[in-house]
Amino acid sequence: MKASWWINGRLNRNPWRPLRCRGRCVGLGPSRMSSEVVQTEQRKANLEAITRLGFAAYPNQFETTHSVSGLVEAYRDKTAAELEAPRVDTVTAGRIVSIRSFGKASFVVLSDGRSRLQVYVRQDALSERDYQLSKLLDIGDQVGVAGHLFRTKTNELSIWAAKLEFLAKCFLPLPEKWHGLQDVEVRYRQRYLDLIVNPDVRRVFETRTRTVAAIREFLNGHGFLEVETPMMQPIAGGALARPFVTHHNALDMNLFLRIAPELYLKRLTVGGIERVFEINRNFRNEGISTQHNPEFTMLEFYWAYVDYRRLMDFTEELLSTVARQVIGTTQFPFGDHTIDMSAPFRRLSLRDAAAERAGARLGTTVTVEELRHPDSARQLAVRLGVAPPKGGGAGKVAAAIFEALWEAELVQPTFVYDFPTEVSPLSKQKPGDPDTVERFELYVGGFEVANAFSELNDPVEQRRRFEAQLADRAAGDQEAHAMDDDYVRALEYGMPPAGGEGIGIDRLVMLLTNSPSIRDVILFPLLRPRSAE
RNA sequence: GGGCCGGUAGCUCAGUGGUAGAGCAUCUGACUUUUAAUCAGGUGGUCGUGGGUUCGAUCCCCACCCGGCUCACCA
Numbered sequence: 271m272k273a274s275w276w277i278n279g280r281l282n283r284n285p286w287r288p289l290r291c292r293g294r295c296v297g298l299g300p301s302r303m304s305s306e307v308v309q310t311e312q313r314k315a316n317l318e319a320i321t322r323l324g325f326a327a328y329p330n331q332f333e334t335t336h337s338v339s340g341l342v343e344a345y346r347d348k349t350a351a352e353l354e355a356p357r358v359d360t361v362t363a364g365r366i367v368s369i370r371s372f373g374k375a376s377f378v379v380l381s382d383g384r385s386r387l388q389v390y391v392r393q394d395a396l397s398e399r400d401y402q403l404s405k406l407l408d409i410g411d412q413v414g415v416a417g418h419l420f421r422t423k424t425n426e427l428s429i430w431a432a433k434l435e436f437l438a439k440c441f442l443p444l445p446e447k448w449h450g451l452q453d454v455e456v457r458y459r460q461r462y463l464d465l466i467v468n469p470d471v472r473r474v475f476e477t478r479t480r481t482v483a484a485i486r487e488f489l490n491g492h493g494f495l496e497v498e499t500p501m502m503q504p505i506a507g508g509a510l511a512r513p514f515v516t517h518h519n520a521l522d523m524n525l526f527l528r529i530a531p532e533l534y535l536k537r538l539t540v541g542g543i544e545r546v547f548e549i550n551r552n553f554r555n556e557g558i559s560t561q562h563n564p565e566f567t568m569l570e571f572y573w574a575y576v577d578y579r580r581l582m583d584f585t586e587e588l589l590s591t592v593a594r595q596v597i598g599t600t601q602f603p604f605g606d607h608t609i610d611m612s613a614p615f616r617r618l619s620l621r622d623a624a625a626e627r628a629g630a631r632l633g634t635t636v637t638v639e640e641l642r643h644p645d646s647a648r649q650l651a652v653r654l655g656v657a658p659p660k661g662g663g664a665g666k667v668a669a670a671i672f673e674a675l676w677e678a679e680l681v682q683p684t685f686v687y688d689f690p691t692e693v694s695p696l697s698k699q700k701p702g703d704p705d706t707v708e709r710f711e712l713y714v715g716g717f718e719v720a721n722a723f724s725e726l727n728d729p730v731e732q733r734r735r736f737e738a739q740l741a742d743r744a745a746g747d748q749e750a751h752a753m754d755d756d757y758v759r760a761l762e763y764g765m766p767p768a769g770g771e772g773i774g775i776d777r778l779v780m781l782l783t784n785s786p787s788i789r790d791v792i793l794f795p796l797l798r799p800r801s802a803e
Numbered sequence: 804g805g806g807c808c809g810g811u812a813g814c815u816c817a818g819u820g821g822u823a824g825a826g827c828a829u830c831u832g833a834c835u836u837u838u839a840a841u842c843a844g845g846u847g848g849u850c851g852u853g854g855g856u857u858c859g860a861u862c863c864c865c866a867c868c869c870g871g872c873u874c875a876c877c878a
Contacts, residue, residue, distance in 0.1 A: 304812075304813080304847065304848075305812055305813055305828085305829070305846080305847040305848085306812085306813045306847090307813095307847095308813095308829070308830085308846070308847065309813065309828080309829055309830095309847090310813095312829070312830075368838090368839090370837050370838070370840055371834085371837095371840095372834055372835060372836085372837070372840080372841095373833070373834040373835065374834080374835050375834090375835035375836075375837090376835090376837085377836080377837050377838075377840085379838090388837085388838085390835095390836070390837090392835055392836090393835070394835075395835095408829095409828080409829095422836050422837075422838090423836045423837085424836070424837070424838070426836090426837085426838070428836090442813075443813040443814075443828060443829070444813085444814080444828085445813075445814045445815085445828090446813085446814040446815055446826090446827050446828065446839095447814090447827070447828080447839065448814095448815080448826090448827065448839050449814070449815040449816085449826095449827080450814085450815085451814070451815090452814085452815065452816095453810090453814085453815090453870085454870075454871065455810090455869070455870045455871085456814095458870090467814090509877090509878080510877080511876095511877065511878085512877095530878095552878080554877070554878080556876065556877055556878095557804085557875085557876060557877080559873090559876090559877090560871095560872080560873095561877085561878080562876090562877065562878075566878070568878075657875085711878090717878080718877085718878055719878080720878090721878065749876085749877080772878075773878095774878050776878090777878075787871095797869085797870080798868090798869070798870090800868090800869070
């Protein structure tokens with residue numbers, strides 16, 4: 271007895287676990303069962319009664335003429351008179367999300383995940399069998415309804431039910447109708463519940479899908495070819511990050527989940543695909559935050575014969591077009607701000623902006639030259655209270671100073687351009703300035719959304735950069751870039767000058783949906799599994 | 804990984820060193836146009852886990868688990 275009690279208690283605390291105490295719970299009596307188990311037993315009894323009425327417990331299909339949201343969209347504005355002549359007969363299906371019962375009549379609200387529609391169920395409009403079914407329905411059940419549209423006394427669009435069909439039973443109680451599901455942990459772990467109960471969640475993910483579709487349409491319209499490149503790679507390159515490791519059994523070799531598609535896409539520009547893009551997942555073995563999920567979706571595109579300046583203009587056009595297409599405007603709320611995604615975006619030279627802000631912070635004049643020399647740059651970092659990076663020279667320090675002084679306040683779209691070569695192993699130097707590369711990052715909402723540069727296509731210089739990265743790696747930088755001989759060999763065949771850019775899709779969607787956390791725009795964000803007990 | 808905050812009924816949340824509370828959900832009864840329906844009456848909890856202090860712990864202390872925010876790192 272004690273053991274059964276304990277099992278019930280455990281089930282209470284782990285509602286996402288399948289029920290395992292069937293049989294053991296039976297016979298304990300209501301006083302010994304948790305509310306959830308009681309409700310499950312009641313719903314199982316209801317299902318048995320439903321099958322005794324002759325309904326299949328799990329029918330295989332149900333032919334509808336309309337979806338719930340289709341009906342709502344088509345007839346939302348029709349008056350009661352318009353719904354009568356001619357009468358609109360319909361067959362639809364959905365999940366019951368609410369029941370208001372009045373004895374021999376009831377109002378049942380059906381949801382198809384996008385919209386909700388009320389169904390009016392009354393005894394004298396149904397067969398006795400269907401009426402008996404209606405009394406055995408629980409909130410959460412899947413049902414089919416045939417009937418005609420009308421408006422109630424309170425003018426609500428409704429279906430006057432003539433027939434009911436049972437489609438599937440919901441054994442577990444849904445979260446409360448008014449407050450919905452608030453517990454973010456449960457929302458992420460059981461996203462299906464979140465989708466059932468919180469209508470805005472569906473809209474966020476529809477916006478996400480429309481965003482990706484709009485980007486595809488834009489790039490296709492500009493002559494870019496969409497491709498798919500390896501996500502399991504022998505060398506994880508194209509970014510500075512730690513990869514996940516996996517293993518191929520037949521080849522008995524380790525593979526890395528990609529941290530970026532960059533090097534493969536650039537091989538394709540060598541192969542003559544002058545405009546190419548890919549939208550897919552990257553994997554980086556790093557911490558989790560409101561802006562980081564270990565797997566995230568990235569757009570990367572490469573465009574032969576253009577440089578990073580052309581990419582800035584193109585990015586402005588891309589993002590303002592996508593915003594207009596997806597949410598209908600280039601001005602939208604994000605937290606306490608209103609972001610204006612219309613072109614042109616602000617442009618800040620990294621070292622100029624860092625020097626200017628550093629000078630203002632310290633009440634002196636700081637020159638760009640100070641940021642270019644390792645000793646003076648490090649001293650500057652110390653005076654500013656910025657923790658200087660462990661290894662590396664002036665470039666890493668300058669980038670760290672910029673981020674510390676500027677990043678959080680870059681809410682309106684801002685291009686930060688001209689990065690130190692040291693932190694950009696795949697970017698092309700500016701003519702006459704080998705310490706600086708033609709690279710920019712786009713900040714919006716206080717975080718980085720895009721990263722782009724004129725692509726380094728000089729194989730000798732590329733090999734030198736990789737070797738410098740190997741030195742960093744030897745010095746303990748686990749995120750330093752690995753040597754990729756095959757990639758250098760591809761460059762030796764001659765890669766056209768090209769601009770390339772990566773845009774973080776998740777972060778872009780955060781902006782367009784006013785979501786404060788990346789987990790709100792990823793259906794199943796990575797969470798630590800519940801312990802096995 | 805560090806700091807701060809949280810975990811109490813299926814859901815949303817109160818609360819106290821002395822047998823655990825509300826609303827919704829659920830059950831019973833009434834009710835054939837409701838909108839968080841209403842009315843009456845019930846059921847439902849090892850208060851995240853494990854130790855400790857105490858006559859007694861859901862509450863105090865310690866450790867751990869899970870989550871949130873934040874810093875560090877990154878896109």
